Amino acid sequence: MTDSFAVNKANWDERAVLHAASPGYGFDEFLADPAHLSQVVRFDRPRLGDLSGLRAVHLQCHLATDTISLARLGASVTGLDFSGPALAEARRRASAAGAVIDFHEANVYDAVDVLGAGRFDLVYTGIGALCWLPSVARWAAVVAGLLRPGGRLFIRECHPMLGTLDETVVPAVPRYPYFEHAEPLVFDEPGSYVEVDGEQAHTVTHEWAHSLGEIITVLLENGLTLTGFTEHDSVPWNALPGQMAPDDENEWRLTDDPRRLAASYTLQAVKSG
Template sequence: MDDYRVVNRESWDERVAAHAASPDYKLAEFARDPEFISDVVRFDLPRLGDVSGLRGVHLQCHIGTDTISLARRGARMSGLDFSGPAVEQAQGFADQLGLEIDFHQADVYDAVEVLGAAAYDLVFTGIGAIGWLPSIDRWAATVSGLLKPGGRLFIREGHPMLWTLDDATDKLEVGFPYFETREPQVWDEGGTYVETDVEFQHTVTHEWNHGLGEIITALIKHGLQLTAFEEHDSAPWIALPGKMTKDPGFAEWRLTDRPERLPCTYTLQAVKL
């Protein structure tokens, strides 16, 4: 089996330029309006609350639009990602916007060594991040290591039930693991989740699902206390093509037919004891 980090990094490195140019990441809006923030962060503003003055780090930050959004809400942000081109893009764009954000290239499991132990009031991670990691226990240990006592984890993620569904069928059919597995699910897909005409060469990825119980148990094991948990029937991308609709005035996608059947994403918060 190839090293998952090498395989996945090649895929993400290649997609950086296409994502930065895509209208879905809205870099033009960020540049035009100093108050503009990402749809992902805006969705969770009622749950985030006031982050002014907090020392925060965004793990697996990609090109940094959520990191920038948190900085615009007053947090003193760092970002970390394993992709060199992503970090270069994020740092350059933050500098262009006049924001003091430091971005670092490193594997997420090395974050404490790179960024410092017990250094942060807030660890943030967004949608489509933890599925690239083989061990949710190691991730939880990393989060715990980064947080000061009383510091908060804030994660919005794709729901593990959503990740089990086979979108190649007409029905909602469970086709993939719900729980973490030793071996990854290996995919070979040429596209990406944003609007682009780019044809990619690196199309193989290695991914893992992590059940809600596994995530919560790992956080508790590593000294965090769950403080909030909410499931959502929507996602900020078309997770199931042909089966989802975006309602007028709402930034996210739900099942067109009886959306109450499926949790698409969740928001979880926990505090370091």
Template sequence: MNEYFDVNRANWDERVPAHVASPSYHVADFLADPSYLSGVVRFDRPRLGDISGLRGVHLQCHIGTDTVSLARLGARMSGLDFSAPAVEQAQSLADRLGLTADFHVADAYDAVRVLGEATYDFVYTGIGALCWLPDIARWGEVVAGLLKPGGRLFVREGHPMLWTLDTGPQYAEVRYPYFETAEPMLFDEGGTYVDTDVEFSSTRTHEWNHGLAETITAVQRSGLVFDSLEEHDSAPWNALPGLMTEDADGEWRLTDAPWRLAATYTLQAHKPAQ
């Protein structure tokens, strides 16, 4: 296995307990309210349309809160993640909620081998997933392999422009690559994106950005038909601390002139029926 995989997996494995315990993931809300959905899926719902009865797979599902939200909308869900502790927590959550969902430990690039070819009506990929993959074209091939004829891809991701920014208390500047690079961006950061007092030991990560054109091209070259791209001025987390304000729906956007920055995007495509 490549070094990046082992380094990133150690980082995510260690953060699972802190994420499960964090109010940001709302595990208690899922258990208390049978209608509760993650903020990400609530945002996505108008664009997803009716998914009841469809078989879906959530790639890079982490602890499964978005996956079980899709199951609550009536889809028959599978989830896949490279972190065994995350998958264990995801399966536990689905079981406690009484939802039929299956979760699998594997690299995203191995999803077709693990889950089966032409198995799913839709592939879902959520916020903060693609930056952990070094090759967006290879990801596109995986998505195409998983989809049944007529199936669709739904992605909402951090915008590659957002990922280029380095921030301080009162500034944001373009520092990191917009385009996919052969070598990863290397980070060594002790925290995580939820509030926690836990001190972590696996602090290194390897990450990549993927430009919009690169992602769309990857989808098209895999044989999918590109349908739509929508850019949003908000993100479901405080992506630029000190510079963003949260709205009533849990979305964060620039406090001053939010139209200056595309923070996330939604991309949709489908596999031809024939």
């Protein structure tokens, strides 16, 4: 059986280097403005609330633009990712931006073993994370394990409705699963969601779908209470080329009546005391 973890790690190790050189992550803005926040964190700023003094962990943190942003909002932040090259770049960026962040290299499923149980006030996951995990139930158990009683999960994610659509067809039509599946969807595609320039040797990825019902159910089963859920008609990248247009914050929506598509969502849940 193919090791999906190894396949995806090879892809993300390579992407990390390409992403670090891409203008798409806008790191120069972090250096120019000490108050600058990533687009993803800025979008959810009203929902995040006051983070001052909170112990936060950012799972699947990649190049740490969101991680640095959480630190700038006053949290004491730990970042975790499975890609060594991504973390090398994350450490460099955090240092240059003046952010003190504790980074760890590990599979997200091993986060409790690596970081310790019940240590965090906030578990944060940015957009584009859950599709790389075969089991959302295992992820929910990790979230519950990391949080202290009363601690909060905050996640913005691609909506599974958008995830079903074939972006190569105009107009896009459902092609991929909505519900979780045992065998991964296998893609072999060069390029990325931001502009990259360079050769790619590892273009294969393994991905999984997770329905909203499945995500919410496993959080409830692990002792979390849903406290906020908002669906959005936009995502922070051009998910359907030729069919979306950006706004002033570079959030992309359907050009023709965006009310037809739930593109992303923000979910919050609190661990029972």
